[in-house]
Amino acid sequence: MELEWFVYLSLILFSIGILGVLTQKTAIRILFSVELILNSANINFVAFNSYLQSTTSGTVIDQYMGWVFAMVVIALAAAEAAVGLAIFISLYRNFREIVVANIYELAESEEDE
């Protein structure tokens, strides 16, 4: 069981997440995909942390920095989920759906052309 394995696993999970972000139609599923990306990052952090623990002898903070970053990512995900929920509800209230492809307020209006 080598470090590479973890990184490749993380890579695959990351790619799945990206694919999800690109292909999913509803905002909530896009958010799920983002969670996948975050988790892949966490795998990386933890794996490298463990690898460095076994090969180097740093200070306590050096040895556990990967954990700490993983914690930060989890906290970020939590915050993101909270904000996301609020955004979805707001979107839903305005559009009665959360299909992002149907929400293109950013595009120029047709009349301008």
Added chain:
Amino acid sequence: MAEAEKTLEIIKAFTGDSTADSMILMTAAIVLIPMVAAVLLIAIRYIEVRGKLQVSPLRAAVIGNLSILLSTGISITVLSMYFANYVKGIQTPYIEASWEFIAGTKLEWAFLIDPLSAMMGALLGIIALMIHFYAYDYMRHGEEEVTRFFAFLNFFTGSMWGFIYAGNLFNSLIFWELLGVSSYFLIGYYWYKPSASAAAMKAFLYNKVGDVGFLVGIFLTYGKTGGDLSYTHIFELIHKGELSASTLAVPAILIFLAAVGKSSQFPLFGWLPEAMEGPTPVSALLHSSTMVKAGLLLLMRNFLMLYDVGGFEAVLPDVSIPPAAIITWIGILTALLGALMATTSTDIKRILAFSTISQLGYIASAIGAGGLSPAFFHLISHATFKSLLFLCAGAVIHNLHHVQDIREMGGLYRHMKWTAITMGIGLLALAGFPFMSGFVSKDAVILSIANSDIPFKEGAQAIGLLTAAITAFYSTRMFYVVFLGEERYDKEKIVPHASSKLMLFPLITLASLVVIESIWFSIGLIAHLAELELPEIFLFEGFLGNMFGVHTPTDGALQGIIYSTIMVFIGMGAAIYFYKINPNARESIRSSLKFFEDFINNRFGVDIAIFWFVDHVALPIGNAFKTFDSVVVDGLVNFFGRTASLAIADFSDQFDQKVIDGIVNGSAYSIKYSVQRLRKLQDGIVGDYAKFMILGIGMLLLVFNLFFGKLALF
């Protein structure tokens, strides 16, 4: 001729002497506090004009008074700190500090504390405080815009403080001009009256004549002192003999021209009587210790520049009079003319204005005669009693509802006893009644002329004595006509009443100041005559002489006193005779001397001459230049414009149209075309944007993998 004997001791602040540091900082505070208050009041006034706020006169007055009170306290502290050493027997030094203003030059912000500035600052503080206090009661009745009034009054006082403490000619010029501007605002305070705005304009323009002289004088001095304009530097150069007064003669004359404008000497005295259009507190401040004294202070500051043997010789070989003699003679002439004009004037404020001109002439002549200490002596006593007189006149005018003609007054003693008494004290001092402050100081002035070595000094002395008699005459006349005799005012409309306590407070304070000064100075005079050994502080003039390090000889003091006492009593007796005992004789003399009276009332034709000069000399010259400009210069320019330029313009026009426009239009068209294609990508769907982002990241990674670092595939 006076001799300068003081050795120079210059203390640079912020180099270790903590006392000097704090004094300099206090000086800066003195100048800044009224300025800040003025800015605050202007801001309040601005809000008032916008209709957002109405500030009561009391609040504006409190702001103005508090700032002046603060500054006055600090200035008195500076004075006492400065003299603390002197009492211990240590020589009083020049304390200066400077901050860089324009990098790379010696044009700096500089503050200088020496006996002159320390004493003058405290004097200005006391008088300005009294006037500010008085101004509230004077201005609050039926006057709008008290905020504006106090803003400018504060600004004016602050500028004067800045001028007093200025440490180099450059700073002096700045505050000098600020004084001019603020006096313009104050004289034109009743801007809706045409006469007031005309008077403000006149004062400003007359001052400008002097200012030009000041500026050119500074330029010349700048060249001669190696670019360092600080007073201490100039003093040092003169003391070392590297710079003699003869090389400085022309700058000195030009600086005197500045003083002529500001201190209303002959021939530029026309603006001062007109300046009476401003409110009375302004007149009081303007005449006692600020505006008109600035010019004399400038002369005292540059005292050492004025004296040398030879004087003009370096420039005009045939004329052997030093600048000092010119100053003396113009000063004494101004004294005489001012006194004569005061005699015929019938406006209570203008009488005082003319008497100011006269007294300023005295001070200037003393400076010219080398009597720095008599000049400052007379400046102090004049500042005190003249502010008192103006405030009293203001009280009278206020009571009579803005009647200023003394022929419509009379008999006011019964109604306003305290005002009459205080004004009487002031007038006695002005008249030079024996052992009043004005008497002692004026005597010192005349004595300094008598002991100088200017040409025809006997004539100057005689004119000085004659002027003393005339001064006594018009002072007595004024008191009699205003306060005694029959009541000539319109009794149906006007009911005189005693001045309010708020008004009386400054009057009585200043009157007691005059009395204290009189006693103090008289003790010094008597001690000097009787050769008594008294502590130095009682011998006021000797004390001033020690301060400035310039001692004036005092030979013939007793004679001088006897002469001037006689002259004063002649003047007063004549006034009493012509106004009380035998008015008919006065009328007959007036009718026989009608032409002379008209001549005096026309200000000796000086203003007419100035206007004639402007109309017939200055304007034609200006028009000639204008014609030259429009015909010759414009002709040349047009010629080139029409012929040479047209060819170039044609060529560049073609180039512009063909080449540059082509490039511009081509690039604009190509951008427009590509943008029309690219805009299709902006469909507003976030997912599509994300796809492009991912594609971009992928391409970046590909490039990175292929080409960079040890990771490169190839």
Added chain:
Amino acid sequence: MVEFFDFFFVINALFIVFSGLGVLFAKRVMQSALSLIFTLVGVANVFLLVNSEYLWVIQVSVYGGGIAVLLLFAGRLTSNEEDHFSFDRSDFLISFLFVLLILANLFVFISKSIPSQRGNIYTTDNGQLLLRQFFTNIWQANQGLGVILPFIALMFLAALLASVKLAIKEDE
């Protein structure tokens, strides 16, 4: 030979990948969310493998418990019944190609940049979880966390305020 933990890793990795794909391709949102929870638990197991028991606890409780429930909520509140997974073939293909580009490049990158000193990173003494070391790890991680905790707290606060602001219904 294939050790137990290697075997466990492979099984777990397959579990993660398939449940991750399940997140994408599940028919209904609720199924997708369930799949996400499976993925999270799988990732937690990976943490367990590399001796990070503390993060395992956090991952299961906070992520698998808290956040996933929040997401379930979001799905319930916003999805219509007819919201099924829809499949746009050309769109999917383009996206897949793009992702493949990234995947390939990163694979190359990783294979060249992973440290050459390869070894078994799973280093718990004889593969045993010692209770004492477990708590030591927690304590030490908290030491590191103390540095960064205020930022996390601030982030939460901001998120909370933003969500409250967004979720409050405007007065109409």
